[in-house]
Amino acid sequence: MTDRIKKLREQSLNAVNRISAERALLITEFYKTGIDREVSAPVLRAMAFEYILNHKFICINEDELIVGERGPSPKATPTYPEINLHSLEDLEILDKRKKVSFKVDEETRKSYRDKIIPYWKGKSNRDWIMRAMTPEWIEAYTAGLFTEFQEQRAPGHTVCGSKIYRKGMLDLINDVNQARAALDFMNDPNAYDLDEELKGMEIAAGALISYAKRHAEKLKELADQEQNPLRKKELLEMEGVCRNVPSHAPKTFHEALQYYWFVHLGVITEMNPWDSFNPGRLDQHLYPFYKKETEEGSLTKEKATELLESFWVKFNNHPAPPKVGITAEESNTYTDFCLINLGGVKSDGSDAVNELSFLILDVIEEMRILQPSSMVQISRKNPDKFIQRALQIIKTGFGQPSCFNTDSIVQELVRQGKAIEDARNGGASGCVEAGAFGTESYILTGYFNIPKILEITLNDGTDPRTGKKIGIDTGPAESFSSFEELMNAFTLQMNHFINIKIRGNRVIEKLFAERMPVPFLSLLIDDCIANGKDYNAGGTRYNSSYIQGVGLGTITDCLTALKYHVFDKKTIKMKGMLKALRQNFEDFDEFRYELIFNTPKYGNDDDYADEQAKRVFDIYFNAIDGKPTARGGKFRINLLPTTCHVYFGSVINALPDGRKACEPVSEGISPVQGADHNGPTAVLKSAAKIDHLRTGGTLLNQKFTPSFFEDSESIEKLISLIRSYFRMDGHHIQFNVVSADTLRDAQKHPEKYRDLIVRVAGYSDYFNDLGEDLQNEIIKRTEQKGI
């Protein structure tokens, strides 16, 4: 690591996460001119985008090579009042909360109090959404049946493809103009709307060009003042880069990185999309530049490494824009989920691993920072030594990279109707979500609380925590004379709440399409320009909306316990089980012992339990997959929790698997914490019994202690383990390598563990930033002492 990178890294780690009111003030100023009553939505949003980029502070940090910050300085995080307006109480909470805090200074507070809140109160997109939701939706949402991503963030959730490495903004403007010229105003009833969208796109493209120019100008100023001749030369080089990109396609490795970075800033300045943005298959996009320049001698391996590490620090400077309330608990982290993909296959299906894949792995290992996230795509076409290298980094325990099954991802996408080349050019982003990079809008709409459905079922449609009847009538649980009757009731309640969620999603989708188009993002993802339609309105080649199921392990164990004890072995009557749950197992200690230690559990390769996992999967799948979205796409499922398994657990009372009230439910498709006791091979076999290929992603966590990795043999064993799981079509697996003792110590002495990063669920995070519930939950996750 060069001294420069050490310095930039240190600066990034030490920067304080704070709220910057800059963007909020600019956008308020802009809207106050009344222009929103004079132009169409896409043109308005593009002009707002332009206004912000033309007026925001240009921050250039000392010694950096890649320039551009989201806010006025590293970790100064903008807000988006037009999407979600923070109240003064919200700001107070953000400032004071112990975990994932954002400092709010007096000036920011005043801006909010005097300018931002008065203008936006009642006008933010969130207000529109909440006004449009039915009372049923609000009740289900409040009860914790599901969460809603878009109530505080824009849809987003997509990844950049290869387009920007071939086309500059000027080329895209050309494409836009061609599309405009091709519109048929005489016969096409949509011609005006398409034209307005395309106009917006052109304005947005121009805005990014002038943003880059502002950087070029500032760099020249700095160069003029610079005493150090080496740095002066660098600054002038960087000025040159900022004049070439993003106007034109990048000609060098450096230009490619800077171009992507400007585009990234553009996407996250226009709106606050969930999962920010992502360069995707970085080793593929950069390789032609790397190869050419290292061969002709204009780039060395060391310089490429330094540029990449400078690029890496930029992501770490951008915490996810702060959330509050339910959305905060479902994902309370600074991580903005930019998941860089390495490896996989090329569009022709061949092995995509190249020299740069290994170089970037070196960068990941050396930088050891929270963001960006990273993963390796493993295909049967990729060599073992690629996995081996990844495992050597995983072994160091900071939670990256995670491991994905390319061959499953391609099949998942093709099943959904994608062309095979588009599928192969894709990968996984966010936590584990599969997508066709550069061509798909695959929006996550929120998490769904599967175990809570069982609770509602056992209470004939009532939520026992509030006494409110929010489900449908399915009969008192005592009246079920067979397990089948219980499952029928469960299915009915599931369908009822899924439909509420879907109905809400479709309205929210419409609101974004009409009120909050994203003409800048639409430039980047095909086929928006050709279609003249916005990313949020179905302009992309493929459109999917996901509902993420949470708690598969828990629900499986619960249904298994009910079948085993109430219906098969008849150890207890349903009435007795319900009593035990109502009393939170008070006076039922022996029974609880039975439930935990003498009942079949998911994660042990025991078909008795695993059958229920398959069953629930099918119910969930059938309720969602293939249903139409409002923008012309389809609903799909995936199974991942981020941190929502903690929130969802907090709104459920005791459950039949022995879980006490308010404890977290299981995460991803992993077994309930501590329920697996037959070793990792059994866990993988259980996890592989559900049909991964019918999802858009599943998440499996496995914990190993560092002592397991002392052998070089163990790395070989893990390669076999991964290959075996992937042979069974498993979608993803990630390894947490810390000892429980270390974690317990970190709870007692956080000051000694400030750099301790652990894998949470699809991303890594600082252990210190996690809430205590989540910390305890991670400790509890099963440690595997050895295969």
Add this chain to the structure above:
Amino acid sequence: MRKIALDRKRYNVLEITGEWMTVEEVIHRSMEDVLFYEESGGGVTLSGGEPMEQIQFLVELLQKLKEQAIHTAIDTCGFTSRENLKKILPYTDLFLYDLKLMDEAKHIKYTGVSNKKILENLIFLSRQKKKIIIRFPVIPDITDTEKNVTAMIRFIGEMPVRIKEIDLLPYHSIGKQKYARLHKPFQLSGLPDMKKNELLDMKKRFESTGLFVKIGG
């Protein structure tokens, strides 16, 4: 007796460690992990106790495992009849063979039996060209003496067909608890566990004779 704590209550559970199984049941369990054997080049290892003490069961089981094309390994101390060894020979791919003490008197003192049969059986297995890994439990002042190591090296060097690999097993006292549970005295209670790096010199010695040496395993 297993002690389990749940909600500040303690449960004492009397368990038999292990369960009775038929050959079919063992085969069934083994087949569940076939995928992992294939990917890793692994298989089923029969250990114990001493697997040769259940010779009938062992032969039947090994036969059935080979019918399923599963790789088989036997972990044995070698104290068994030649007849028994011949029975399992055709169905065993790998022998993990214990060597403790080369001197017969010392062997009787510490194990209760002579090592003659053990050494002869090893020569026999080597002649059959079976893959063998020697397992050498290294116990301070008992098996790690200069005399014992020298004798062992010589003995291994004289095998009719070369033995290629040896595992040095550093002494540990994990077994102490078993003695307590059986209410038997543990006679080495003063001896500290060995660390892996204490065996580095010994590793070099064995390696210099051309053996591939693993510590632990």
